[in-house]
Amino acid sequence: MRILYITQWFEPEPTVKGIEFAKALAERGHQIEIVTGFPNYPSGKTYPGYRIGFYKREVMDGIVVHRVPLYPSHNGSSVGRILNYFSFMASAALFSLFRARRFDVVCCYPPITGGLAAIFATWLSRRPFLIDIQDLWPDSVVKSGMAGTRRMEKILALMCNFVYRRAARIIAQSKGIRTRLIERGVPPEKISVVYNWADERAAAPAGLADLSPYDFGAKFNIVYGGNLGRVQGLDVMVRAAHLARQRAPDLQLLLIGDGIESENLKQLVQRLGADNVRIAPGVPRTMIGDIFAASDVLALHLWSDPLFRITIPQKTQFYMAMGRPILIGVEGEAAEYVTQAGAGVAVPSDNVEAMADAMVQLAKMPKDRLADMGRRGQEAYWRIFSFSAAIAETESAFQKAIGDARGNAA
CATH class of the missing domain: 3.40.50.2000 (Glycogen Phosphorylase B;)
Structure with missing residues (x-):
């Protein structure tokens, strides 16, 4: 052909x-x-x-x-x-x-x-x-x-x-x-x-990335990687992480990527005084697996809209292939795959309080339960995607x- x-x-x-x-x-x-x-x-x-x-x-x-x-x-x-x-x-x-x-x-x-x-x-x-x-x-x-x-x-x-x-x-x-x-x-x-x-080769640690700029340390790290655009509604995640800090002092949100909302998000972090939120430039796909593997939870969010209930953001597959727990602020088909697999926690879009509650819930969850979520997500990826x-x-x-x-x- x-x-x-x-x-x-x-x-x-x-x-x-x-x-x-x-x-x-x-x-x-x-x-x-x-x-x-x-x-x-x-x-x-x-x-x-x-x-x-x-x-x-x-x-x-x-x-x-x-x-x-x-x-x-x-x-x-x-x-x-x-x-x-x-x-x-x-x-x-x-x-x-x-x-x-x-x-x-x-x-x-x-x-x-x-x-x-x-x-x-x-x-x-x-x-x-x-x-x-x-x-x-x-x-x-x-x-x-x-x-x-x-x-x-x-x-x-x-x-x-x-x-x-x-x-x-x-x-x-x-x-x-x-x-x-x-x-x-x-x-x-x-x-x-x-x-x-998912890019199945990238969805695994390769030992190529320098993790020191991200200050993971002993923190509970929730990581988003991808486009910092409007429809992602990442201000919700920034506000939620700032709110969650009161109940989970070790929680850190890391946003990695580039896009038209990058400067607005940085300004929001400054206005809120959200010192547990870090925004870093995008990295090559060969390195993103190292960063994701070092995270405790991988997160994604989209605006609340009927359109997004019928789509599956590609990050869903990548996160599942990584074998990390997922925090998904997307309603509809994508959230159903995550929750039915037992791979993470889903919250309504555009809901800062629900996102903050979920961040705290995951931060307080036993490590073995988090690991089980990641394993279930990875198994579902190979079965479906x-x-x-x-x-x-x-x-x-x-x-x-x-x-x-x-x-x-x-």
């Missing part, structure tokens, strides 16, 4: 379906090439060693990567974000228009503008394309809080429905997203649920798309 994979984000940017995903498909005997942009996510600044140009060809671990121009941006500006998405869409579409005929199938990774690129790319070749739905547009765009997004909601909804109709197959990252797509008129037989997985199972299911979705297209053409 020959696969052209269009994705706005690819290594060295953090992404679930990056080079390991491509290599796994190649190892199963498939030819895969990547069409992506010049790396700039999540900071919006082009990575060292790269400069925006008309085209750059790379070979990463035997995989051919074609980089096409885009407008680099990932701040609070809706204009900048629109330029970012649509500039890549145009570049990827034009580059792939004549190249797509060399492949059996085209796959596009979110955002939905990648689906528009795939439609244009397959226009001449009539190749089938799949779209991978990680975030449900227009819902997630509107909830981002950027100015002007509500005025664009109807246009985005029409764009999404157009892509869904044209796609040969849709991959949904959760059962909840599949249900929502069906409610929007997508035929059930067109949707494959493929759960995201493993990389090998997801690759096999993805391969099956590609084959069905090709088979359906050939059947329709016959």
Whole structure:
């Protein structure tokens, strides 16, 4: 099978379906090439060693990567974000228009503008394309809080429905997203649920990170690692840790990452005088396993919103694979996997008091019970979310798309 994979984000940017995903498909005997942009996510600044140009060809671990121009941006500006998405869409579409005929199938990774690129790319070749739905547009765009997004909601909804109709197959990252797509008129037989997985090599200590800057010491360390963005609502965790300090004096909250809320969170820590909260820059994935392994609890939080009840934040799988207890401030499908596995404690989103109570509960919990939570989470990860199972299911979705297209053409 020959696969052209269009994705706005690819290594060295953090992404679930990056080079390991491509290599796994190649190892199963498939030819895969990547069409992506010049790396700039999540900071919006082009990575060292790269400069925006008309085209750059790379070979990463035997995989051919074609980089096409885009407008680099990932701040609070809706204009900048629109330029970012649509500039890549145009570049990827034009580059792939004549190249797509060399492949059996085209796959596009979110955002939905990648689906528009795939439609244009397959226009001449009539190749089938799949779209991978990680975030449900227009819902997630509107909830981002950027100015002007509500005025664009109807246009985005029409764009999404157009892509869904044209796609040969849709991959949904959760059962909840599949249900929502069906409610929007997508035929059930067109949707494959493929759960995201953890970077299983990174989800283990490697002995590469210097832990001294984090001052773990004899403290009870609750750690968040990832994007410091708006929808994460990390101010809730900061306020909760400050409140919990009264009942759990040894508790420390560590937020590791970069994002548009980084400075606001630092200012909040200063205003509160939350001296048990530390905010540190993001680290390479090769080192994050060392930091997570040294934690007592791994935490995540998202705004309270119906949209987030049907998605599974990728940190859920990574935290479970790490084998650490989980404090999850997310309602819906993700929290259900954690609590049903006995892997941690779930609290309602946006509830500072409930989050603080849970922090104290975990800080006072016996060590053997915490260890049991971590073990249960890790076992559930391998049972439900493993990389090998997801690759096999993805391969099956590609084959069905090709088979359906050939059947329709016959």
